Amino acid sequence: MVVRVILSLVALCFGGLSHAASEAVKVYSQLYPSSPMLTEGYAQVAGRRLHYVTAGEGPLVIMHHGFPGFWYVWKNQIAALSESYRVVALDGLGANLSDKPQQLWAYDIGRLAEGLDLLAQQLAGDEPFILIGHDWGGALAWSYAQQYPQRLHKLIVLNAPPYNLFLDLLRENKQQQKASTYVEVLKQPVVEYMLTAGDAYLIWRSAYQKAVGREFLTQREGELFRQALAVPGAVAGGINWYRANVPKVDHISVEDYWPRSNPVVRVPSLLVWGEKDKTFVPEFLETLPGYVSDLTIEVIAGAGHKPNLSHPQQVNRLLRQFLCDSEC
Numbered sequence: 001m002v003v004r005v006i007l008s009l010v011a012l013c014f015g016g017l018s019h020a021a022s023e024a025v026k027v028y029s030q031l032y033p034s035s036p037m038l039t040e041g042y043a044q045v046a047g048r049r050l051h052y053v054t055a056g057e058g059p060l061v062i063m064h065h066g067f068p069g070f071w072y073v074w075k076n077q078i079a080a081l082s083e084s085y086r087v088v089a090l091d092g093l094g095a096n097l098s099d100k101p102q103q104l105w106a107y108d109i110g111r112l113a114e115g116l117d118l119l120a121q122q123l124a125g126d127e128p129f130i131l132i133g134h135d136w137g138g139a140l141a142w143s144y145a146q147q148y149p150q151r152l153h154k155l156i157v158l159n160a161p162p163y164n165l166f167l168d169l170l171r172e173n174k175q176q177q178k179a180s181t182y183v184e185v186l187k188q189p190v191v192e193y194m195l196t197a198g199d200a201y202l203i204w205r206s207a208y209q210k211a212v213g214r215e216f217l218t219q220r221e222g223e224l225f226r227q228a229l230a231v232p233g234a235v236a237g238g239i240n241w242y243r244a245n246v247p248k249v250d251h252i253s254v255e256d257y258w259p260r261s262n263p264v265v266r267v268p269s270l271l272v273w274g275e276k277d278k279t280f281v282p283e284f285l286e287t288l289p290g291y292v293s294d295l296t297i298e299v300i301a302g303a304g305h306k307p308n309l310s311h312p313q314q315v316n317r318l319l320r321q322f323l324c325d326s327e328c
Contacts, residue, residue, distance in 0.1 A: 025039075073306070095238065116131075139161065140163070141155060171252050
């Protein structure tokens with residue numbers, strides 16, 4: 001393990017940022033002028049380049065978004081937590097300014113977890129850190145905690161079940177099967193082409209137009225998400241997470257589970273759940289305690305799948321409260 005880490009680590013490098021990335025940082029800085037300064041960087045991880053932003057000093061907090069998104073989905077949480085923590089918000093593999101490999105094996109959840117561990121090693125050595133994930137980033141965060149419990153201090157997930165629990169739901173829960181019919185549609189090349197066309201307008205409209213209309217995002221911020229999705233390969237990169245990790249329902253087998261079919265998370269964990277989420281069936285909240293030995297569940301009334309954007313004050317309060325249980 002030590003040899004592999006040493007061979008994989010490359011010094012962090014800065015610069016070479018696109019207009020879209022610089023614009024996002026500029027917008028953030030204007031919205032949160034009193035927050036710690038936000039800077040950008042790249043890390044070379046297992047042969048892939050990952051882009052991230054960072055702010056603040058203190059214990060390391062890594063944030064991983066879902067699809068379709070990029071680091072800016074955490075704007076409210078970066079501002080809140082960077083007062084006490086060193087916050088690092090990633091562009092996940094395939095998103096925005098991070099690399100977008102075409103090979104599906106690069107998006108295998110086990111490889112993604114290994115890459116996340118190598119990144120954390122670069123940022124904080126062997127020091128345990130705090131991991132926060134949403135949607136696909138949340139499923140990855142659960143899996144990382146199952147495989148690398150010694151590396152985490154605490155785990156926070158927004159609106160996502162563990163990856164292996166999600167596979168269980170797909171196999172056994174008719175409502176989840178119905179809610180997830182979009183997955184097989186997404187995988188089709190013609191759909192990828194349609195979603196990429198027009199600077200990714202269709203997928204942007206589906207994911208973020210309402211957020212702009214409800215003023216969770218400004219018009220200018222909405223355009224940042226449009227630009228991130230319009231980066232060549234970004235839509236395909238997000239869809240490749242599904243292609244690599246979600247088999248057809250009748251093809252799911254024990255070999256698809258990672259790291260195992262039912263490993264227990266032995267890290268203090270918080271699930272923040274928007275009660276109106278339509279991506280995952282709420283029944284998994286009853287099953288989740290069997291997967292996590294030290295679990296807190298907080299439900300936000302009226303919130304949907306993106307409570308980090310729609311209900312930032314409540315989410316930030318829950319995050320601070322959970323992180324301060326043993327530290328403040």
